[in-house]
Amino acid sequence: AIQMTQSPSSLSASVGDRVTITCRASQGIRNDLGWYQQKPGKAPKLLIYAASSLQSGVPSRFSGSGSGTDFTLTISSLQPEDFATYYCLQDYNYPWAFGQGTKVEIK
Amino acid sequence: QVQLVQSGAEVKKPGASVKVSCKASGYTFTSYDINWVRQATGQGLEWMGWMNPNSGNTGYAQKFQGRVTMTRNTSISTAYMELSSLRSEDTAVYYCARDQRIWGQGTLVTVSS
Numbered sequence: 340a341i342q343m344t345q346s347p348s349s350l351s352a353s354v355g356d357r358v359t360i361t362c363r364a365s366q367g368i369r370n371d372l373g374w375y376q377q378k379p380g381k382a383p384k385l386l387i388y389a390a391s392s393l394q395s396g397v398p399s400r401f402s403g404s405g406s407g408t409d410f411t412l413t414i415s416s417l418q419p420e421d422f423a424t425y426y427c428l429q430d431y432n433y434p435w436a437f438g439q440g441t442k443v444e445i446k
Numbered sequence: 447q448v449q450l451v452q453s454g455a456e457v458k459k460p461g462a463s464v465k466v467s468c469k470a471s472g473y474t475f476t477s478y479d480i481n482w483v484r485q486a487t488g489q490g491l492e493w494m495g496w497m498n499p500n501s502g503n504t505g506y507a508q509k510f511q512g513r514v515t516m517t518r519n520t521s522i523s524t525a526y527m528e529l530s531s532l533r534s535e536d537t538a539v540y541y542c543a544r545d546q547r548i549w550g551q552g553t554l555v556t557v558s559s
Contacts, residue, residue, distance in 0.1 A: 373546035375491075382539075383491065388546045426491055430546055433505050435481060435493040 341365050343429055345438025351446040358414040360425055360441045367407045368431035374403055374412045375426045377440075383426060387412065417443070448472035450480075450542050450550035457556045463530040466553045468542030475523035476500040478544045482516065482527045486538040494540075497525060532557045 342365040352358050362372065370390035375383035385394045387403035390410055400415045414421055422445055427438040453467040468480060482494040495506035497516035504516045515528045525542060537557045542550040 371546075382541070382549065382552050385547055385549075394547070428491070428546060430481075433496055434507055435483075435496075437483075437491040437493065440490050 340434050341368060341429055341432065341436050343427055343436045343438040345427055345441055347441060348439060349442040349444060351444045352417050353446045354417055354419055356417045356446075358417050358421075358443060360412045360427075362405075362410045362412075362427035362438045364408045364410075364429055364431075364436075368429045370406045371429055371431035372403075372405070372410050373428045373430070374401075375428065376421075376423045377426065378423045386425075414443075448544075448548055450544060450548060452540075452542060452550040452553045455554040455556070457558065458532050460533055460557055460559055462532050462557075463528055464532060464555050465526055465528040466540050466542075466555070468525045468527070468550050470523045470525070470544070473544075475518075476520055480516070480518070480525040481543045482514075483541045483543055483549075484538040485541070486535070489538075494527070499525060529555075534558065 344363045346361055372390045374387040376386050377383045386397050386401050390405055391403045402413045404411050422443055425441045429436050451469045456464050458464050476499045479496045479498050481496045483491055485491050494510050497504045499518045506514050513530050518525045534557050539552040539554050541552050
């Protein structure tokens with residue numbers, strides 16, 4: 340089974356900071372990776388699909404990159420509403436695998 | 447539009463079973479697998495298994511083998527996930543998902559005596 344290693348598990352940042360979160364797959368998954376944002380008590384919200392495609396309605400400060408085994412989610416300028424937990428998901432094959440999550444907190 | 451709509455919240459006693467439904471619309475139900483994912487409070491996302499609505503074939507995460515059953519009714523474009531022998535640790539929000547982009551809204555299952 341493919342394992343997704345997400346880092347960091349948490350980070351503290353200030354409004355306006357550039358934030359980068361990474362996911363590494365234990366084997367190649369082409370670009371079959373999504374990034375989700377989750378706020379307490381809410382369902383995960385898709386930000387990026389197919390590694391680098393911005394979901395409709397998502398602000399352009401979010402971007403994704405990578406292919407194969409190494410992937411990155413970047414928030415170019417952190418906004419107050421971006422403080423949340425972020426997850427990656429590989430749906431290249433079964434079993435699907437999620438990263439462990441990255442909690443983005445206010446510094 | 448393409449969407450998955452799940453059944454409402456459930457409260458069950460330990461040892462009971464729960465069956466959650468997921469109704470698809472806006473696309474051909476039999477053309478895409480349906481997956482089930484759960485999230486306990488304060489925990490990460492956990493994949494439970496998949497079902498092919500066309501063939502009925504399934505694949506389950508090892509953790510749930512023997513306790514989970516995924517089925518479908520193609521005449522009403524609905525998938526089901528049944529989890530048996532419930533325990534308190536099964537208290538979670540359960541999601542159906544077609545792929546990265548299409549998820550249901552989630553169903554809270556509470557297991558409590």
